[in-house]
Amino acid sequence: GENVEQHPSTLSVQEGDSAVIKCTYSDSASNYFPWYKQELGKGPQLIIDIRSNVGEKKDQRIAVTLNKTAKHFSLHITETQPEDSAVYFCAASIGFGNQFYFGTGTSLTVIP
Amino acid sequence: GAGVSQSPSNKVTEKGKDVELRCDPISGHTALYWYRQRLGQGLEFLIYFQGNSAPDKSGLPSDRFSAERTGGSVSTLTIQRTQQEDSAVYLCASSPRRREQYFGPGTRLTVT
Helix, strand or coil, rough: CCEEEECEEEEEEEEECCEEEEEEEEEEECEEEEEECCCCCCCCCEEEEECCCCCEEEEECCCEEEECCCCEEEEEEECCCCHCCCEEEEEEECCCCCCCCCCEEECCCCCC | CCCCCCCEEEEEEECCCCCEEEEEECCCCCEEEEEECCCCEEEEEEEEEECCCEECCCCCCCCCEEEEEEECCCEEEECCCCCHCCCCCEEEEEECCCCCCCCCCCCCECCC
Protein backbone atom coordinates (compact mmCIF):
# COMPACT_ATOMS: atom_id res chain seq x y z
CA GLY A 1 0.00 0.00 0.00
CA GLU A 2 0.87 3.68 -0.03
CA ASN A 3 3.49 5.01 2.42
CA VAL A 4 3.73 8.73 3.16
CA GLU A 5 6.76 10.14 4.96
CA GLN A 6 6.88 13.66 6.32
CA HIS A 7 9.81 15.82 7.43
CA PRO A 8 10.72 17.52 9.64
CA SER A 9 8.80 16.35 12.68
CA THR A 10 9.35 19.72 14.39
CA LEU A 11 10.13 23.11 12.92
CA SER A 12 10.74 26.46 14.59
CA VAL A 13 10.95 29.68 12.61
CA GLN A 14 11.06 33.36 13.42
CA GLU A 15 7.96 35.37 12.67
CA GLY A 16 8.14 36.64 9.11
CA ASP A 17 10.40 33.85 7.87
CA SER A 18 9.29 31.05 5.57
CA ALA A 19 8.55 27.47 6.57
CA VAL A 20 8.81 24.43 4.33
CA ILE A 21 7.46 20.96 5.09
CA LYS A 22 8.20 18.04 2.79
CA CYS A 23 6.43 14.76 2.12
CA THR A 24 7.25 11.79 -0.03
CA TYR A 25 4.93 9.05 -1.20
CA SER A 26 5.56 5.61 -2.58
CA ASP A 27 2.69 4.79 -4.93
CA SER A 28 2.85 6.53 -8.29
CA ALA A 29 -0.91 6.01 -8.63
CA SER A 30 -1.59 8.62 -5.91
CA ASN A 31 -3.13 11.67 -7.52
CA TYR A 32 -4.57 13.85 -4.76
CA PHE A 33 -2.49 15.49 -2.03
CA PRO A 34 -4.19 17.56 0.69
CA TRP A 35 -2.53 19.41 3.55
CA TYR A 36 -4.17 19.80 6.94
CA LYS A 37 -3.54 22.12 9.88
CA GLN A 38 -4.39 20.84 13.33
CA GLU A 39 -4.53 23.20 16.27
CA LEU A 40 -4.44 21.94 19.82
CA GLY A 41 -7.66 20.18 20.80
CA LYS A 42 -9.20 20.50 17.35
CA GLY A 43 -9.66 18.29 14.34
CA PRO A 44 -7.48 18.75 11.24
CA GLN A 45 -8.56 21.48 8.86
CA LEU A 46 -7.88 21.37 5.13
CA ILE A 47 -5.72 24.33 4.15
CA ILE A 48 -4.68 23.54 0.59
CA ASP A 49 -4.65 20.61 -1.79
CA ILE A 50 -3.15 19.71 -5.14
CA ARG A 51 -3.99 17.18 -7.81
CA SER A 52 -1.44 15.30 -9.88
CA ASN A 53 -2.16 17.21 -13.06
CA VAL A 54 -0.88 20.42 -11.42
CA GLY A 55 2.69 21.22 -10.37
CA GLU A 56 2.05 24.12 -8.03
CA LYS A 57 -0.85 25.81 -6.31
CA LYS A 58 -0.87 28.98 -4.25
CA ASP A 59 -3.34 30.54 -1.85
CA GLN A 60 -2.14 33.79 -0.33
CA ARG A 61 0.79 32.91 1.98
CA ILE A 62 0.47 29.17 1.44
CA ALA A 63 1.70 27.20 -1.56
CA VAL A 64 2.08 23.55 -2.40
CA THR A 65 4.40 22.06 -5.01
CA LEU A 66 4.29 18.56 -6.46
CA ASN A 67 7.05 16.64 -8.19
CA LYS A 68 5.45 13.50 -9.65
CA THR A 69 8.71 12.12 -10.97
CA ALA A 70 10.39 12.25 -7.59
CA LYS A 71 7.13 11.45 -5.77
CA HIS A 72 7.35 14.30 -3.34
CA PHE A 73 5.29 17.34 -2.48
CA SER A 74 5.94 20.29 -0.21
CA LEU A 75 4.06 22.92 1.75
CA HIS A 76 5.47 26.44 1.77
CA ILE A 77 4.29 29.09 4.21
CA THR A 78 5.68 32.58 3.67
CA GLU A 79 5.67 35.53 6.06
CA THR A 80 4.86 33.25 8.96
CA GLN A 81 2.75 34.52 11.82
CA PRO A 82 2.33 33.19 15.38
CA GLU A 83 -1.15 31.92 14.47
CA ASP A 84 0.47 29.60 11.94
CA SER A 85 1.80 27.59 14.90
CA ALA A 86 0.13 24.17 14.72
CA VAL A 87 0.69 20.60 13.58
CA TYR A 88 0.59 20.15 9.82
CA PHE A 89 -0.22 16.85 8.11
CA CYS A 90 0.22 15.86 4.50
CA ALA A 91 -1.81 13.09 2.92
CA ALA A 92 -2.07 11.15 -0.32
CA SER A 93 -5.01 9.48 -1.96
CA ILE A 94 -4.93 6.92 -4.74
CA GLY A 95 -7.28 7.45 -7.63
CA PHE A 96 -10.86 7.53 -6.48
CA GLY A 97 -10.15 5.12 -3.67
CA ASN A 98 -11.52 5.52 -0.21
CA GLN A 99 -8.35 5.72 1.80
CA PHE A 100 -6.19 8.70 2.60
CA TYR A 101 -2.66 7.97 3.78
CA PHE A 102 -1.34 10.53 6.23
CA GLY A 103 2.15 11.63 7.14
CA THR A 104 3.18 11.66 10.80
CA GLY A 105 2.85 15.42 11.15
CA THR A 106 5.10 18.46 11.60
CA SER A 107 4.82 20.61 14.67
CA LEU A 108 5.45 24.18 13.53
CA THR A 109 6.28 26.89 16.04
CA VAL A 110 6.47 30.50 14.91
CA ILE A 111 8.48 32.56 17.37
CA PRO A 112 7.28 36.16 17.73
CA GLY B 1 -23.30 26.27 8.78
CA ALA B 2 -22.71 23.62 11.41
CA GLY B 3 -19.61 21.53 11.05
CA VAL B 4 -18.96 17.93 11.98
CA SER B 5 -19.74 17.28 15.62
CA GLN B 6 -18.59 14.41 17.81
CA SER B 7 -19.63 13.24 21.23
CA PRO B 8 -18.49 12.82 23.85
CA SER B 9 -15.48 15.10 23.64
CA ASN B 10 -13.73 13.05 26.32
CA LYS B 11 -14.35 9.53 27.54
CA VAL B 12 -12.59 7.69 30.32
CA THR B 13 -13.41 4.01 30.64
CA GLU B 14 -12.12 0.98 32.44
CA LYS B 15 -10.34 -1.77 30.59
CA GLY B 16 -12.80 -4.36 29.38
CA LYS B 17 -15.78 -2.04 29.08
CA ASP B 18 -17.51 -1.19 25.81
CA VAL B 19 -17.68 2.37 24.48
CA GLU B 20 -19.70 4.12 21.80
CA LEU B 21 -18.49 7.23 20.02
CA ARG B 22 -20.86 9.35 17.97
CA CYS B 23 -20.35 11.44 14.85
CA ASP B 24 -22.83 13.88 13.31
CA PRO B 25 -21.61 14.76 9.81
CA ILE B 26 -22.34 17.91 7.87
CA SER B 27 -25.82 17.73 6.41
CA GLY B 28 -25.84 16.46 2.86
CA HIS B 29 -22.36 14.92 2.99
CA THR B 30 -22.52 11.43 1.59
CA ALA B 31 -19.14 10.17 2.76
CA LEU B 32 -18.04 9.62 6.36
CA TYR B 33 -14.65 8.50 7.68
CA TRP B 34 -13.35 7.39 11.06
CA TYR B 35 -9.68 7.77 12.02
CA ARG B 36 -7.63 7.03 15.09
CA GLN B 37 -4.87 9.39 16.19
CA ARG B 38 -2.48 8.19 18.84
CA LEU B 39 -0.52 10.77 20.80
CA GLY B 40 2.01 12.53 18.60
CA GLN B 41 1.21 10.41 15.59
CA GLY B 42 -0.58 10.74 12.30
CA LEU B 43 -4.08 9.66 11.41
CA GLU B 44 -4.82 5.98 11.08
CA PHE B 45 -7.74 5.11 8.78
CA LEU B 46 -10.40 2.92 10.39
CA ILE B 47 -13.54 2.80 8.24
CA TYR B 48 -15.30 4.65 5.44
CA PHE B 49 -18.97 4.97 4.50
CA GLN B 50 -20.18 6.22 1.12
CA GLY B 51 -23.89 6.59 0.61
CA ASN B 52 -25.67 3.24 0.65
CA SER B 53 -22.61 1.27 -0.44
CA ALA B 54 -21.05 -1.35 1.77
CA PRO B 55 -18.53 0.32 4.09
CA ASP B 56 -14.79 -0.06 3.64
CA LYS B 57 -13.78 -1.69 6.91
CA SER B 58 -10.23 -2.50 5.91
CA GLY B 59 -8.68 -0.22 8.55
CA LEU B 60 -10.43 -1.65 11.60
CA PRO B 61 -7.64 -3.06 13.80
CA SER B 62 -9.61 -5.95 15.31
CA ASP B 63 -13.08 -7.46 15.55
CA ARG B 64 -13.59 -5.46 18.75
CA PHE B 65 -14.11 -2.43 16.56
CA SER B 66 -17.31 -1.85 14.59
CA ALA B 67 -19.18 1.09 13.15
CA GLU B 68 -22.54 1.79 11.68
CA ARG B 69 -24.16 4.68 9.94
CA THR B 70 -27.90 5.06 10.27
CA GLY B 71 -30.00 6.69 7.59
CA GLY B 72 -26.90 7.86 5.78
CA SER B 73 -26.23 10.42 8.49
CA VAL B 74 -25.16 9.83 12.10
CA SER B 75 -22.44 7.26 12.69
CA THR B 76 -21.44 5.34 15.80
CA LEU B 77 -18.05 3.73 16.36
CA THR B 78 -18.19 0.96 18.95
CA ILE B 79 -15.19 -0.52 20.70
CA GLN B 80 -15.88 -3.66 22.69
CA ARG B 81 -13.78 -4.93 25.59
CA THR B 82 -11.55 -1.87 25.49
CA GLN B 83 -7.80 -2.26 25.96
CA GLN B 84 -5.26 0.32 27.05
CA GLU B 85 -3.82 0.48 23.54
CA ASP B 86 -7.21 1.77 22.37
CA SER B 87 -6.47 5.05 24.13
CA ALA B 88 -6.34 7.72 21.43
CA VAL B 89 -8.28 10.52 19.82
CA TYR B 90 -10.94 9.23 17.45
CA LEU B 91 -11.67 11.60 14.60
CA CYS B 92 -14.63 11.63 12.28
CA ALA B 93 -14.70 13.39 8.92
CA SER B 94 -17.40 13.88 6.32
CA SER B 95 -17.14 14.76 2.68
CA PRO B 96 -19.51 15.88 -0.06
CA ARG B 97 -17.36 14.00 -2.57
CA ARG B 98 -14.52 11.50 -2.42
CA ARG B 99 -12.10 14.32 -1.80
CA GLU B 100 -12.25 17.21 0.61
CA GLN B 101 -12.73 15.99 4.14
CA TYR B 102 -14.11 18.09 6.97
CA PHE B 103 -13.06 16.87 10.40
CA GLY B 104 -14.83 17.00 13.72
CA PRO B 105 -13.00 17.95 16.95
CA GLY B 106 -12.53 14.32 17.95
CA THR B 107 -13.26 12.20 20.99
CA ARG B 108 -10.38 11.62 23.37
CA LEU B 109 -10.65 8.09 24.72
CA THR B 110 -8.67 7.04 27.77
CA VAL B 111 -8.75 3.42 28.88
CA THR B 112 -7.56 2.91 32.45
